[in-house]
Amino acid sequence: MSAGATYSQTATERVFIGRPAAEAIAEEAETQGASRVFLMASRTLNRDTDEIEKIAKALGKRHAGTYDGMPAHAPRAAVLDAAAQARAAKADLIVSIGGGSITDAAKIVTLCLKHDLKTHDDMEPYHMYVGGDGAVVLPEFEGPDVRAVCVPTTLSGGEFNALSGATDEKAKLKQGYQHRLMAPVAVVLDPAMTVYTxxxxxxxxxxxxxxxxxxxxxxxxxxxxxxxxxxxxxxxxxxxxxxxxxxxxxxxxxxxxxxxxxxxxxxxxxxxxxxxxxxxxxxxxxxxxxxxxxxxxxxxxxxxxxxxxxxxxxxxxxxxxxxxxxxxxxxxxxxxxxxxxxxxxxxxxxxxxxxxxxxxxxxxxxxxxxxxxxxxxxxxxxxxxxxx
The missing domain is CATH 1.20.1090.10 (Dehydroquinate synthase-like - alpha domain)
Structure with a gap:
């Protein structure tokens, strides 16, 4: 008999498989009772297609704003900028539509909203690191109140993980942030959204x-x-x-x-x-x-x-x-x-x-x-x- 193992669940509650993104997001916003839905979208999808407009239209009065400026590898400055815009919009649900960097950033934005993180150094106590003995140190903190919904347009898979990565531009290191409530409450797998990738x-x-x-x-x-x-x-x-x-x-x-x-x-x-x-x-x-x-x-x-x-x-x-x-x-x-x-x-x-x-x-x-x-x-x- 092999050694025992423990399977750890995340806090993701639903996966919409093959459903149109606009329809699924509107349904999830209704389920969550969200009235201020903040979209974090791929710039290409937002500016070169009508897909984000379709989502905003499906949300109607629930749509509180859209951010589309996330660079690759989610630098801290951009994450903090997105969080500031979400905070100003009084967001009660974050929805990412795009690849791995925008997905990771959206999950970290929920952390920024919870702990009022506004500066580069504010993020420092929250990331994982490797201690002197080689062991991984995972800081303890309260999880987000505002949840995320993720619509992936690439295949990196971060939407299914509570772990998210952002880059410290000063140290030039990509660092991990993790809490089970940073996992999205729902994931939307809509292959039609990926044809623009x-x-x-x-x-x-x-x-x-x-x-x-x-x-x-x-x-x-x-x-x-x-x-x-x-x-x-x-x-x-x-x-x-x-x-x-x-x-x-x-x-x-x-x-x-x-x-x-x-x-x-x-x-x-x-x-x-x-x-x-x-x-x-x-x-x-x-x-x-x-x-x-x-x-x-x-x-x-x-x-x-x-x-x-x-x-x-x-x-x-x-x-x-x-x-x-x-x-x-x-x-x-x-x-x-x-x-x-x-x-x-x-x-x-x-x-x-x-x-x-x-x-x-x-x-x-x-x-x-x-x-x-x-x-x-x-x-x-x-x-x-x-x-x-």
Whole structure:
């Protein structure tokens, strides 16, 4: 009999699957009794399509305002600006429509509203950090009163997680903020909202979801439930991503990708820690401004190869879900077939950057939970050299 495990639930109450976003948001606002709904939207969706206007119209008098200025990786200054606008609008429900950065920012805005965070330094006591002994320190604080609803247009999966990331521009580090009530009260999976997402962003964040599932299946801290969900996530994504690339209007294929991304996040939310691919991705994003999805496109197969000497048996399930053979080679083939970058050099990282990158990685919460132990920055540099 395997060791016991605990599955931790978030505070998300509903997922609308395949429902039109405007309809689902209006319904959720009614359910929540919200009268001041503040939208945080992708700038492209807000200014180049009528999708946000449709949502505002469906909300009617409940629509209290719209923010569309969130840069990639959710810098603190932009999060605080959005929070100030939501505060001024007397928001009682936050709705994000867009990719991972706007999703993360919306969840952190709920924290800013609860604790009246207005300046860069106000946010400092609330983020997770790695202590001197390598253990992750999770600050304790009261959760938000104002909840969020998330309508994702990419596949990074953060909408299913209470954990959110924002970048400290001064320290040049992406940092995590977490409380179970920061998880959205509802998620809307509307594939029609994703057709405006640039192909590279849709596909690369799909690889990010693949990476969630692959690091779950590679982890010695997973369990049969999480392994099963992760394996199915891989199968859905391995089918759906090529379908979406072949036909961007294939909404069934896109919904399959969305379901796969959701499944890939269930183990993460349940407490299965990720490994060196995700740790490197956080540092590449926060310190080197590499897009979320591209970080996994580059690092995931190298992480599989790096870890194979210790978790090769577990990697067999990954290989089987991706079509057979060796796991790292199968992942590489799928990612290359999607036209994604596959080396650090392709995303602008040089060998001279590796020491700084390694130092940033050593601050990440998931470096020490990699299957193959990593104790020092030199260990990280050795891994990174395989991806040049």
């Amino acid at each position: 640039p192909e590279w962003l849709w596909l690369s964040t799909g690889v990010r979801a693949l990476d969630h599932a692959m690091e779950t299946l590679g982890s010695f801290l997973s369990n049969e439930f999480c392994d099963g969900v992760a394996e199915n996530a891989l199968r859905n994504l391995a089918e759906g991503l090529p379908r979406a690339k072949a036909d961007p209007k294939d909404l069934d294929g896109r919904l399959k990708c969305q379901i796969g991304a959701w499944q890939s996040m269930i183990p993460v939310v349940a407490g299965v820690p990720m490994g060196i691919s995700h740790a490197t991705g956080h540092a590449l994003g926060g310190t080197f401004d590499v897009p979320h999805g591209h970080t996994s496109c580059v690092m995931a197969p190298y992480a599989l190869a790096w870890n194979e000497s210790v978790n090769g048996e577990r990697q067999k399930r990954i290989a089987a879900a991706l079509g057979g053979g060796n796991a790292s080679e199968a992942a590489d083939k799928l990612i290359r077939g999607l036209g994604m970058p596959r080396s650090l050099g392709e995303v602008g990282v040089r060998e001279s950057d590796l020491p700084d990158l390694a130092e940033a990685i050593m601050h990440d919460i998931w470096t020490r939970t990699n299957p193959r132990p990593i104790e020092t920055a030199d260990d990280v540099v050795s891994f990174l050299k395989t991806a040049l």
